[in-house]
Amino acid sequence: MEPLVEHPLLIRDLTKSFGGLRAVEGVNIELCPHHVHSLIGPNGAGKTTVLNCVSGFLRPDTGQVVLGGSEVTRWPPHRLVAAGLVRTFQITTIFAELTVRENVELAVRSRLGRNLDVIHQASRIRQAQDEAEEVLGWLGFLEKASGRGDQLSHGDKRIVEVAIALALNPKVLLLDEPMAGMSRSEAERIAVLVRRIADKTSVVLVEHDTETVLSISDRITVLVQGRVIAHGAPDEISRDAAVRKAYLGALDVE
Amino acid sequence: MVDEIAPAPKSAALSRETASWLLFVLGAAALLTFPLFGAGEFTITLLTEGLILGIWAMSLDLLVGFTGLVTFGHAAGFGLGAYAAGYFAQHVSSEFLLVLAVSETVVASVALVAGFVVSRISGVAFAIVTLAISQVLLQIGVAWLSVTGGMDGLIGVPLPKLFGVTVESGKSLYLMVAVILVLVYLALLRLTNSPFGRTLQAIRLSEQRAAAIGINVHLHKWLVFVISWLVAGIAGTLLVFMKAGTTPMVFNWYESGYVLAVTIFGGLGTLLGPMIGAIVVTFLHDQVISLFTAWQFVFGLAFVLAVIFFPTGLAGVAIRIWSRWWNTRS
Numbered sequence: 001m002e003p004l005v006e007h008p009l010l011i012r013d014l015t016k017s018f019g020g021l022r023a024v025e026g027v028n029i030e031l032c033p034h035h036v037h038s039l040i041g042p043n044g045a046g047k048t049t050v051l052n053c054v055s056g057f058l059r060p061d062t063g064q065v066v067l068g069g070s071e072v073t074r075w076p077p078h079r080l081v082a083a084g085l086v087r088t089f090q091i092t093t094i095f096a097e098l099t100v101r102e103n104v105e106l107a108v109r110s111r112l113g114r115n116l117d118v119i120h121q122a123s124r125i126r127q128a129q130d131e132a133e134e135v136l137g138w139l140g141f142l143e144k145a146s147g148r149g150d151q152l153s154h155g156d157k158r159i160v161e162v163a164i165a166l167a168l169n170p171k172v173l174l175l176d177e178p179m180a181g182m183s184r185s186e187a188e189r190i191a192v193l194v195r196r197i198a199d200k201t202s203v204v205l206v207e208h209d210t211e212t213v214l215s216i217s218d219r220i221t222v223l224v225q226g227r228v229i230a231h232g233a234p235d236e237i238s239r240d241a242a243v244r245k246a247y248l249g250a251l252d253v254e
Numbered sequence: 255m256v257d258e259i260a261p262a263p264k265s266a267a268l269s270r271e272t273a274s275w276l277l278f279v280l281g282a283a284a285l286l287t288f289p290l291f292g293a294g295e296f297t298i299t300l301l302t303e304g305l306i307l308g309i310w311a312m313s314l315d316l317l318v319g320f321t322g323l324v325t326f327g328h329a330a331g332f333g334l335g336a337y338a339a340g341y342f343a344q345h346v347s348s349e350f351l352l353v354l355a356v357s358e359t360v361v362a363s364v365a366l367v368a369g370f371v372v373s374r375i376s377g378v379a380f381a382i383v384t385l386a387i388s389q390v391l392l393q394i395g396v397a398w399l400s401v402t403g404g405m406d407g408l409i410g411v412p413l414p415k416l417f418g419v420t421v422e423s424g425k426s427l428y429l430m431v432a433v434i435l436v437l438v439y440l441a442l443l444r445l446t447n448s449p450f451g452r453t454l455q456a457i458r459l460s461e462q463r464a465a466a467i468g469i470n471v472h473l474h475k476w477l478v479f480v481i482s483w484l485v486a487g488i489a490g491t492l493l494v495f496m497k498a499g500t501t502p503m504v505f506n507w508y509e510s511g512y513v514l515a516v517t518i519f520g521g522l523g524t525l526l527g528p529m530i531g532a533i534v535v536t537f538l539h540d541q542v543i544s545l546f547t548a549w550q551f552v553f554g555l556a557f558v559l560a561v562i563f564f565p566t567g568l569a570g571v572a573i574r575i576w577s578r579w580w581n582t583r584s
Contacts, residue, residue: 057462081468093463095456106456110468114449116477122452164467 014063041223084171096150107167155186304536311528313485319523322458327384331483335490361487369479395502407501527569
C-alpha cells in the first residue's frame with residue numbers, strides 16, 4: 001500500500017497498556033505535509049499516551065511509528081529529535097534558571113551536535129546565538145529574550161516551550177496542549193502561531209479546546225477510551241454523530 | 255546568577271570579568287607562594303590535606319552541583335585512585351606522572367562499568383547504588399589481602415618522584431598539590447562552561463526536558479560520572495603519597511558523607527566554593543579537635559546551621575558580597 005503523498009509521520013496500529021488498562025488501542029494516524037493534525041478526546045482518552053509513545057518517552061506494546069519513510073518505533077527521544085521529531089510538554093518544562101535566550105541556545109547547540117563539545121565556551125558560540133536570535137525574532141519574542149525562565153508569565157512560558165521546539169528544526173512537531181491554562185487572548189495568539197508553524201513544518205496537536213481545534217486543524221482524529229472513533233476534516237468531525245454523542249456535546253450549545 | 259542583580263552595561267561587565275580573573279590570579283599566586291611566608295611544617299601539611307580534599311570536593315560538585323546526581327558513595331573513585339597509585343608506587347615505580355596514568359586507568363576502567371549501570375538511574379536510587387558500589391570496594395579492600403594488605407591497607411608508600419627527583423613531603427609536596435589543584439580547577443571551569451557542561455545543567459533541571467531537546471541523557475550522565483571519578487582519583491593518588499599509605503576505610507560511607515557535606519557547605523555548582531569549603535573545614539577540624547573531641551558533633555551542628563542560614567554555601571555568601579561591593583563601587 002503505497003501512500004499517495006509522502007507522509008512526514010505515520011502511526012500504525014499503536015497499542016499501549018498499563019497493567020490491565022488499555023490506554024491506547026490500534027491507533028492509526030497519517031500526518032500530511034504542512035497539516036495541523038489534531039488529536040482530541042475527553043480526559044483519559046489516551047492522547048498524551050500516543051504522544052509519549054511516538055516521541056520515545058514510552059515504549060508502545062505494538063505498532064509502528066514511521067518518520068519521513070523510515071521506521072523509528074521505540075527509538076529513544078534524543079535520536080528522534082535528531083531525526084526531526086520534536087515534542088513539547090503539557091506541563092511547562094522550560095529551564096527556569098536560564099534566560100529565554102539560553103533556553104533556546106541550548107536547543108540550537110544540541111541540534112548543531114555540540115552536546116559533547118568541552119572546548120568552547122557555551123555562551124560564545126556565534127552560530128547558536130544567531131539561530132536562537134532568529135527563532136525568537138520569528139516569534140516576536142526578542143524583547144523578553146533576556147528574562148529568566150521562571151520570571152515569565154504562564155503564556156510566555158508556553159511560547160518559549162514552542163521556541164525551544166522550533167530551534168530544533170523539527171520535520172514533525174508534536175504539541176501537547178500548548179493552550180492549556182491560557183486566557184482566551186493568549187490561546188488565540190497560540191492558535192495563530194500554530195498555523196504559522198504549519199507553513200514551516202507538519203504539526204500534530206493535542207488540545208482540549210475544541211472550538212480552537214475545529215478552526216485551525218486540517219485533519220482531526222478523535223480518540224475515546226484509547227480508540228479512534230472518527231477521523232477527517234473539521235467539518236466532517238463536527239457533523240459526525242458518534243463524535244457528537246461521545247464528545248462534542250458542548251458544541252450543541254452554540 | 256550574579257547578573258540578575260544588576261544588568262550592568264557591557265563595558266562594566268567586561269571589566270568585572272577581568273576583575274574576577276585578577277582575583278583568581280591573586281588567589282592562585284597566594285596559594286602557590288604560601289609556604290614562602292614562613293608557615294610552619296604542620297600548617298603546610300594541614301593545608302596540603304585541605305587542598306586534596308578540595309580537589310575531591312570539586313569532583314563531587316560536578317556530579318551533585320552541576321548534574322544534580324547526589325551520591326553517598328563518592329569515596330569509591332577516590333579510594334580506588336589511592337589504592338591503585340599506592341600499589342603501583344610500591345611495586346613498580348613512584349614516578350608521579352606514571353603513577354597517575356596508571357591509577358587513572360584503573361579508576362577509568364571501574365568508572366566506565368559502574369557508570370554504565372548508574373547512568374540509567376537517578377535520585378535516591380543513584381545515591382544508594384553508588385553507596386553500594388563504594389561498600390563493595392571496601393569489602394574488596396579488606397578481603398583481597400595479597401594486593402590491598404587487608405585491614406592494614408597499604409603501608410610505606412614511597413614519596414613520589416618528578417622526573418627522577420624525589421618530591422619531599424612538606425613544601426615540595428604542597429607545591430605539587432597546589433599546582434594540580436589550580437590545573438584541575440581551570441579544567442573543570444572550562445568543562446562546566448562548555449556546551450557539554452551546559453547539557454549537564456540541563457539534565458539537573460529536568461532529565462525529561464534534556465532528552466526532548468536531543469540530549470542523550472544516559473551518555474552524558476555516564477561521561478560525567480567517569481570524569482568525576484577521574485578527578486576524585488587524582489585526589490586519591492595525591493592522598494596516598496601524602497599519607498604514605500591508605501586503609502580500606504578510605505572507601506567508608508563516612509568519607510563519602512564527609513566530602514558531600516564539605517561540598518554542600520562550600521556551595522554547590524560553584525567549583526570554587528567546595529574547594530574553599532574543603533580548606534575551611536580542614537582547618538576547623540584541626541582547631542576544634544584540639545579543644546573538643548566531639549568534632550563530628552560540632553561539624554554536624556555547623557553544617558545544619560550553614561544549610562539553614564546560607565543555603566547557597568560559602569560561595570553563595572562570597573558571591574553576594576563580591577557583587578554588592580562591585581555594584582556600590584561602580
